Amino acid sequence: MAQTSLLQGKRFYCREWVFHKIQHCLQEKTNSLSVVTSTPSKQPLLTPGGGASNPGTLTTESTKSGSSWGVLLVGGPGSGKTALCTELLWPTSAQGTHRGMQQQTLAFHFCRADDSDTLCIGGFIRGLVAQICRSGLVPGYEEKVRDPAVQRTLQPGECERNPTEAFKRCVLLPLLSVKPPQQSLFLLVDSIDEGCQLGEGEQRSPPGSPRTIAELLASHHEFLPPWLLLICSARRQNKAITKLFTASLQKMIYRLPSQACHRRRLESSSALPSIL
Secondary structure (H helix, E strand, O other): OOOOOOOOOOOOOOOHHHHHHHHHHHHHHHHHHHHOOOOOOOOOOEOOOOOOOOOOOEOHHHOOOOOOOEEEEEEOOOOOHHHHHHHHHOOOOHHHHHHOHHHHEEEEEEOEOOEHHHHOHHHHHHHHHHHHHHHOOOOOHHHHHOOHHHHHHHOOOHHHHOHHHHHHHHHHHHHHHOOOOOOOEEEEEEOOOOOHHHHHHOOOOOOOOOOOHHHHHHHHHHHOOOOEEEEEEEEOOOHHHHHHHHHHHOOEEEEEOOHHHHHHHHHOOOOOOOOO
């Protein structure tokens, strides 16, 4: 459902500067791995009261100070946010293939307003777990999520009732407790602002629990391992989401110009044929 893009396979033009910026961010994350020991990281610190059945709460000491930053791509409708995310995962150009950033994909998710399944927090978490297991990029992760107690939090219904616990037990804690990969990886979520109105109107989760994928990631991004880059896209008009992730990502915000602006640039360039 969320593990593909409707634009997959379509030719992509321009935006090279964005890919260079993302590549630089990934390299910066990789460089930070040089200060990480080659042994598996210690189990994240938990608040008192945690146990086998109640593992407690992640604290800010679970990850390196200052390591929680990511990329937020913002632009108006038709500015190419989804197309750019699609090209990052499935490059159609020789330059994109040569960059090889698709090989650093840990997991991805495409939110769509016309597909309610893609806006479900439980489906999002289960999709992440499945993709991370299939990727083979984080040895030891699959073994950790096989634990029966972890699997129970992933069950349909249970995951939706307590998405915070499921995300913590099935994504954050396993990733933080395994040996870091040799190079940085990224988690991509396209159109993260979709479904926000749905979240405001529904209160199926307990009070205080995240109602949307955006709320879940914004409230837990600081606990992602330092080698994982979160890349999100959102419409510029959604100021609430932009503000939410501006505060949590604390790093790179790239504003994409409109498609009309691209058209003018292409038409005025003597080096490019008319392709639009």
